[in-house]
Amino acid sequence: KAGVTQTPRYLIKTRGQQVTLSCSPISGHRSVSWYQQTPGQGLQFLFEYFSETQRNKGNFPGRFSGRQFSNSRSEMNVSTLELGDSALYLCASSLAGFSGGAAFFGPGTRLTVL
Amino acid sequence: DQQVKQNSPSLSVQEGRISILNCDYTNSMFDYFLWYKKYPAEGPTFLISISSIKDKNEDGRFTVFLNKSAKHLSLHIVPSQPGDSAVYFCAASGATNAGKSTFGDGTTLTVKP
Numbered sequence: 001k002a003g004v005t006q007t008p009r010y011l012i013k014t015r016g017q018q019v020t021l022s023c024s025p026i027s028g029h030r031s032v033s034w035y036q037q038t039p040g041q042g043l044q045f046l047f048e049y050f051s052e053t054q055r056n057k058g059n060f061p062g063r064f065s066g067r068q069f070s071n072s073r074s075e076m077n078v079s080t081l082e083l084g085d086s087a088l089y090l091c092a093s094s095l096a097g098f099s100g101g102a103a104f105f106g107p108g109t110r111l112t113v114l
Numbered sequence: 115d116q117q118v119k120q121n122s123p124s125l126s127v128q129e130g131r132i133s134i135l136n137c138d139y140t141n142s143m144f145d146y147f148l149w150y151k152k153y154p155a156e157g158p159t160f161l162i163s164i165s166s167i168k169d170k171n172e173d174g175r176f177t178v179f180l181n182k183s184a185k186h187l188s189l190h191i192v193p194s195q196p197g198d199s200a201v202y203f204c205a206a207s208g209a210t211n212a213g214k215s216t217f218g219d220g221t222t223l224t225v226k227p
Contacts, residue, residue, distance in 0.1 A: 004157070033214070042118075042203060042219040043158070056214040090157050102148060103215070105157030 002027065004093050004106035012112045018079040021109045025072050025093030031055075032074040033103065034066060037088040046089075049074055050096070078111075086113045117141045118206050120218035128226055133191040135221050137204030140185060144206040148215065149178060149189050152201045161202075162189070194225045 005024045013019050025032050031050045035043040045058035049068035066076045072093075078085055088110050092103035119138045127133045137147075145166050150158035164171040164178045164187065171178050177190045191198055204218040 035217075040219070042120075043205075043215075043217040045214050045216065048214055058214070092157070102160035102163060104160070105150075107155070107157050 004091060004104050006089075006091050006106035006109050008109060009107065010110045010112075012114065013081050014114050015081055015083060017081050018077065019081060019111060021076045021078075021089055021091075021111075023074045023076070023091030023093075023106060025074070025091075026104055029093035029095055029104070030072055031094045031096055031103075032068055032072060033092045033094075034074070034076050035090045035092065036060075037090060037108070038086075043090060046076065081113045083113050086111060115140070116219075117144075118204055118216045118218040120202075120204055120221050122221050123219070124222045124224070126224045126226065127194050129196055130193045133189075133194045133198065133223055133225065135189040135191075135202050135204075135223065137187050137189075137218055138185060139187075139206050139216075141206070141208070141216075142185070143208045144216075146207050147178070147180060147187050148205045148207070149176075150203045150205060150217075151198075152203060152220070158203055191223075194223075196225045196227050199223055199225050 007022045033048040034046040037043050048056040052068045063079045068074045088108045090108045092105045094103045117140050148163040149161040152158040162173050162176045180187045201220045201222050203220045205215040207215045
């Protein structure tokens with residue numbers, strides 16, 4: 001079974017631009033979650049999608065948005081990029097969500113904002 | 115307010131000895147606790163989990179202990195191997211928020227040969 005894939009792996013943008021990251025979950029997994037990891041920090045939850053609906057949302061500004069398609073693939077968008085948005089963005093998939101079950105993470109997209 | 119805390123940023127142990135990684139939480143609504151391991155340039159990999167109704171779960175060299183009254187859990191690795199060197203994250207989730215996990219900041223484990 002193929003793992004979680006994220007594209008692109010690396011991205012360099014400038015302040016004010018917008019960016020879209022993509023995540024393809026493991027086949028059959030309906031839950032996709034997004035996390036931000038900054039240097040020295042743990043993973044900060046962004047949002048979770050389940051069957052094309054946002055089921056949970058973290059404490060991030062509205063510049064961060066996402067969506068999920070009928071094939072469970074998910075995209076995350078960040079508009080009006082700020083220097084502080086430079087981070088590793090991780091996507092995780094699971095059958096029905098985290099509680100009680102492990103999530104499978106992709107390798108992440110490293111975003112650098114100049 | 116950080117609900118999941120890993121107070122030791124790093125830990126160094128000798129190969130063959132026990133590694134003990136600790137994690138504290140504040141939210142009594144958490145139902146499940148998980149440990150993930152992360153190597154550089156890779157996403158976290160699930161290691162072991164424990165339900166709040168248990169106090170111990172074992173999987174090979176890895177054992178997780180949960181002390182609900184103290185809101186504390188620990189991961190024991192015995193014996194430690196150099197390949198265990200990685201960042202270990204503790205995570206917690208609740209049944210009311212099934213799709214969301216709260217992570218600690220991680221502990222970097224170095225196992226010396």
